[in-house]
Amino acid sequence: MTQLPLYQQLLDSCAALLLLLSFAMLSQRRVVTLVNLYAVQGAVLAAATLLLAWRTGEGHLYLSAVLTLALKVAFLPWLLHRLIRRLEIYWDTESQLNVSGTMLVGLVIVVFAFALAQPITRLASTATRSAVGIAVSVVLLAFLMMITRRKAMSQVVGFLSMENGVLFGAMSASYGMPMVVELGVALDVLVAVLVLGVFFFQIRERFESLDLHHLEALKEHE
């Protein structure tokens, strides 16, 4: 067996860390910790991007890393923490599925994701193509989190983590997207979180809680 070059080992560890973080988020009930985990996920993503930028000499990857760092490690977690403090939501309620059940489903999802990523891995010519499976896993695990959680805040973190997964997929399969698109995506995410902030206050003002079971009345009209 040949020894992998150092940068490759580092990149693979980053990918593994991302997967681990996804599982950690899946099992975490404390909203504050959830946001911290999201920030760490952003940091790992930024580190991987930086490593790749240094390795390939792609200028736009440096920019993308800086963007990730500013937006997903600094600004968004700060904003979410502020929302948590203002709205006093610290714990998520029991999710639809207990922790061990969720973990088992998560494992099945990872196997499925790697199967799904097979044709992409074969096609991609990047050094990081083996990580595509992990990127798909991160996306699907975030999806699982959104389905099983009841609190609005956890769903939002799930949504943001899904977007991280998609970006990591773009990076490992094709060294990122064209700059215009990446900027546009970052802008959309930023606006989405700002809109959500406004939205949270509206929900709160109306129901005095951010539990989503208040938001299930319309089904009964059918």
Added chain:
Amino acid sequence: MALLLLLVLPVLGAAVLGVVGAARRAPEINAAFSLATFLAACVLTAGVIRHGSLLLGAEQFFIDPFNVFLVALTAFVGLTTALFSRPYMRVELEHGRLTAGRLRLYHSMYQLFMFTMLLALTTNNMGLMWVAMEGATLSTVLLVTLYRTPGSLEAGWKYFILCGVGIAQALFGTILLYVAAGKVLGAQGMTALLWTHLDAVKGQLEPTVLALAFVFLLIGYGTKVGLVPLHSWLPDAHAEGPTPISAVLSGLLLNVALYAVVRSKVLVEGSLHSELPSMMLMGFGLLSVVLASLLLWRQRDIKRLFAYSSIEHMGIATFAFGMGGPIANFAALLHMTVHSLTKSSIFFTAGHAAQKAGTQLMERIRGLITLSPTVGWGLMLGSLAILGVPPFGVFTSEFLILTTAMRTQPWAAPILLAALAVAFAGIFSKVQPMVFGETSGRRLAHPPALLPVFAHLALVLLLGLYIPPYLADWYRAAAHLIGGP
């Protein structure tokens, strides 16, 4: 130049209305910006008709007969909806359902929403198209929750999360497309997401990856089209938001999302040489038609009723695009046009009717024809038009789709026909007592704007009786671009 104006005017409008959107004359300013945008769209359309497809702005923008027709339609309905919303929003303000600040938000976001849709239509970059589609969701979320009722908050939340998740799938699909294209067009190429370049090399793109990409793109953009089973945000968002927003969501946003699906389909079909994309579109389309026509029966809210009808009609158009070929594509494009015009005019009258009755519950809206003959007749004629009664344009497009289905997909034709009959009975039995019967309403301070209603219905009637040759050529050119078996 016209393109630049088309995109800059709504942004400028959003900025101006963000400042003065609560002023007494703000509705007129809103309408004026919409009119200017519409004029720019007309100039652009005339240019494309005269000179053919255009590639502008360092290849980032691409106008061909397919999207220019949607640009013209979008700008037109944007204008008429702005005219409709003038008296409508004033009445809402006087009934105390809104505050001045929210009216400012409404006007500003309305223009921003128009901008995102026009950008999604005109851009050549699949990535930018994604950004614009997500922007369209974000600019309307706060409009759906404009009334801040529990119902509207629920609708807004559902809309945000479902479309957000959907659009994340579409982003993944776009990335897969980029990976596959990078192989052929050179990695790192800025051109690898440009639709025209992708279209040129579609035969060489790796089929398995493209098939995977199409699944993600269809799920992503299909959520916004309102295809069953991804539709559950749609009736809520239509029913709980202000009526002008229901009209543009139903009449325009669904079209733009379907446009994104069809653009993806053209690429994937060229690479796959298989039935997969067609079958998927037909399957989703048919499922939407059948389920929506059944769910229609259970609705009690007038706007929810017509929201389900939108799902049904989007299903018909999706099915037709799935069949492909010149006639089915032609019919699908015509169907998108007439559905958009008819459905927005129905929402206009339904909005006025609900204001007069003071409720959206259909059992309490009665006797519109005695209270206000024009609103009553508008709703009746609009409903008949959307149900495909000749001589309205919807009849023409549905007839073309059905006859093509009988020829190429005989198994689907009876299902389609049965679903249309079920929908007919469902809607007609609910609209009839609302229009006729004992009245229960009140007079409103501002006379309703019925010009848009009858302008739309007249156009739909015209398209049913006679399609002008240049318009037919135009549809044919667009249908040819979409291709198919």
